[in-house]
Amino acid sequence: MRVAMDPDVDLALRCAWLSLIGGYTHEEIAARISTSRTKVTRLIQAAQRAKLVKVTVEGAPANCVALEEKLAAAFGLERCSVTPDLGEPDLPLSALGALGAHVIHAAIERHNASVVGIGHGRTLSACVDALPLMDRPDLKLVALLGSLTRTASTSPYDVIFRFVGRTGGTGYCVPAPFFCDSEEVRALFLAQRDIVAVRELAESASVAVVGIGSLGDRYGLMTGGMITTSELDALHEAGAVGEILGTFLDAEGRPLDVELNRRVIATNLESLRGREVIAVAGGPTKAPAIAAVLRNGVVNHLVTDEVTAQELVELAPFVASKTVSTAKPRADVA
Structure with missing residues (x-):
């Protein structure tokens, strides 16, 4: 304790x-x-x-189970976990945090994971708050993206070191911006020894936990000051629908050929394939972004809420008939 x-x-x-x-x-x-x-x-x-008491409910309501099965079939997921609707008016942080914590804990135990890759965002932060205390001093928690952000709510640094507090493990952050000012600046950061070491450690993660961004007016990367209004407008013009680990995707899940995708410091999506990649995401207006990310195929375990799950089921007939891989991995983005 x-x-x-x-x-x-x-x-x-x-x-x-x-x-x-x-x-x-x-x-x-x-x-x-x-x-x-x-x-x-x-x-x-x-x-x-004080969050000293954690409550776990085994099993799920029949409607949630049915939605899990439909989403797994529609998007080719290995696993899907849907939490009941708690009536939260905005982002369902309580519901997603509780179920996400249960899923993350189970994945660490199932894989006997020694290295876990961590993304960013308020939803992952809520998951960490709901995690049970674990005695895992051997656990390495490593950032999958640049850790220097303007706000703690979107910072992997904040999420990782609170995760450390719940597990007793060791945290590793990427001492670089999430988005660099230019491709040349990005190259300079990627050549630094400390950054190389952390990125190599991330490559050994057996479990990765990520969030999904939608590009609305309240998009976290914009409200957090990491991208500008003009950059967001350019993303919309290019057809961006969703974001995962700083990579912007179109409606079919394909990475866009846009400047921001060339300036991001984050793990290459292609390098995550073959591991358990858990995406925790939900809430109003999020369904199109989640569908785009799922269609990319890198995520194989979705954690979402009941309302969003129903929206995704309704979207499924209107999207690509099968999950597709990215067209060409970018060798320079890790």
Whole structure:
């Protein structure tokens, strides 16, 4: 346990264990620790607010299972996980975070992973917050993209080192911008010894966890200051529909021949094939972007919410009949 054991935390944990694991009533716990029932309730609530209590529900509602099967068949996925709709008005961070954490934890255990590649974004951040504590000092958590961003909510640095706090592992970031000012500047960064070492470590990851970006007005890379309004306009003109690890794709999942794709410092999508690549994504207006990324074929495990899953099922008849690979891997993008 990595939580400082001050008396209040210790008592909150004791009450949570007695209630949720031991099955004691609040009255019985109060008698056992010589306090009031009201204080017991407050202590358990404090443990929950501090994210010391994680709840896992085994199984899924029938509609979610049906959607998982339909999406796996439509997009050629090896796995698909759909969380029930919790009625969240905007990005369903609570639902996606809880299910994403469960999926990530299971994948690490299933592969006995020693190296995990990590993307960026608010959804992955929510997954890390919901992860159970793991005793994995051998685990290496490595950024799949440049870690120097303007805001913590989109930074792999922030996600990775909070992941380290949940697992006891070691974090590795790419000390470079996500997007460089020019292709020449990018080449200079890629020649640096430290960056080469981290990128080589990323190549050994057996599990990769990524987000998916849609190019709306609230697109995270734009609100985070990493791309400009004019660059976003140019992407729309070029036919960009979705983004994964800084690579912009058209509706068929093909990487676009645009300047930003040549200035990004990120793992080559082609190099991720053959591993378990988990994409956690959902929410209003996200379905077209997710469909484009799934059609690329690099993602083989989708985690999404029930509403988005239904939209993807409805989109499926109108998209390409099968998942396609990228036309030509860019050897200079890793």
